[in-house]
Amino acid sequence: MIATLPYGRQSISEEDISAVVDCLRSPFLTVGPRIEAFEDAFAKKVGAKHAIAVCNATAALHLAMLVAEIRPGDRVVTSPITFLASANCAAYVGATPDFVDVDPVSLTIDPMVLESSWKQDTKAVVSVDYAGQSADMPTLAEIARKQGAIIIEDACHAVGGAFEHNGQIYKMGGHPWADMTTFSFHPVKTMTTGEGGMLVTDNDVYARKARLLRSHGMERNHSTFESPEACFPTAEKGPWFYEMQGLGYNYRLTEIQAALGNSQLNRLDSFVERRREIVAAYNAAFINVPWVQIPALRNPADQSLTSWHLYSPRLDFAALGKTRTKVMDELRQRGVGTQVLYIPVHLQPWYRKSFGYGQGKCPNAEAAYAGLLSLPLFPEMTQVDVDRVIQSVRILDQKPNLSCA
Numbered sequence: 001m002i003a004t005l006p007y008g009r010q011s012i013s014e015e016d017i018s019a020v021v022d023c024l025r026s027p028f029l030t031v032g033p034r035i036e037a038f039e040d041a042f043a044k045k046v047g048a049k050h051a052i053a054v055c056n057a058t059a060a061l062h063l064a065m066l067v068a069e070i071r072p073g074d075r076v077v078t079s080p081i082t083f084l085a086s087a088n089c090a091a092y093v094g095a096t097p098d099f100v101d102v103d104p105v106s107l108t109i110d111p112m113v114l115e116s117s118w119k120q121d122t123k124a125v126v127s128v129d130y131a132g133q134s135a136d137m138p139t140l141a142e143i144a145r146k147q148g149a150i151i152i153e154d155a156c157h158a159v160g161g162a163f164e165h166n167g168q169i170y171k172m173g174g175h176p177w178a179d180m181t182t183f184s185f186h187p188v189k190t191m192t193t194g195e196g197g198m199l200v201t202d203n204d205v206y207a208r209k210a211r212l213l214r215s216h217g218m219e220r221n222h223s224t225f226e227s228p229e230a231c232f233p234t235a236e237k238g239p240w241f242y243e244m245q246g247l248g249y250n251y252r253l254t255e256i257q258a259a260l261g262n263s264q265l266n267r268l269d270s271f272v273e274r275r276r277e278i279v280a281a282y283n284a285a286f287i288n289v290p291w292v293q294i295p296a297l298r299n300p301a302d303q304s305l306t307s308w309h310l311y312s313p314r315l316d317f318a319a320l321g322k323t324r325t326k327v328m329d330e331l332r333q334r335g336v337g338t339q340v341l342y343i344p345v346h347l348q349p350w351y352r353k354s355f356g357y358g359q360g361k362c363p364n365a366e367a368a369y370a371g372l373l374s375l376p377l378f379p380e381m382t383q384v385d386v387d388r389v390i391q392s393v394r395i396l397d398q399k400p401n402l403s404c405a
């Protein structure tokens, strides 16, 4: 029995392991120099002024809501083709999460739908770079900012990616059309810290607030204390002293995770390059298969800039005469793991119950969901692995003969 290729998996080198072991032998397991180094290196890599490392990207999205002062009565719109966290972050702060349909090509928010469905109480747009492909950030930002709303880019799928606009190249996290950008370092993502995330911004106020709220709202820097002396029984504010300036959380990354993050960041370009090679091989193999619609780019110039997190073609299961479950089962028996990313979030029971959303709200997302199937994509895939996926998909229209699997 051959081992099943998962749809995504981390790549851990001996250098990564040494970096973590070195950290374990060091005095700091949390709040130490590796986190600072990771934040500095990440900010430099993406071209942002500030990078704030957190325990996962869900926390980064929550912090983004908090620092932008999104509150009850506000609406936050996002894409339905995303992981739950892109929408849940709005609910965490008591705001109303809402969904704007995607364009059927890129499966990112359709700017025309955003504009035509705009509601006055919308205070933030959380745009999602599905599978790694950039949403149309310049157009989305123009629409949001004209209305006085902020724009947050959920670039959890797009670590190390970039896009082209008017002949110039812009990196995710390092362009002017997002007020804040979030990245995830979950093991299936482009680089990993086990669990982990990063919030990046050029905005000094957002950055300071996010740092505070990441750690219980505690300020230790005496020069930025805000309390009147009377708040405390003694006026003495020695080296032990800290102030709680807001209601924060423990969203800290550990030094151990940052050690891995620093080491992985050194390998990011090679991860992205290998992902692009595999995507190119899949595209070439599937382009003429009539029941496979390969993932298309909104802007063909982004071919060499996108850092593919997922390879999610759409399959015509009706043409194949098989259900998606049957296809997944046949592929698994040939050693090919698959996943469906994503069930449109507005169709989840909690969203239906809480906000009255349902079928028909986002027709393009719902139509796309009917065909989506994510195939294995991770840097350590060998040519044999890639060929196995290609061959297994190509023969899906034949009657299964699994005896030689």
Ligand SMILES: Cc1ncc(COP(=O)(O)O)c(C=O)c1O
Binding pocket: 056, 057, 058, 059, 082, 083, 085, 086, 128, 154, 156, 157, 183, 184, 185, 186, 196, 197
């Ligand atoms: C688009 C998107 N946003 C947010 C998240 C949340 O990331 P994390 O698991 O690091 O909290 C994920 C993770 O799957 C994601 O895919």
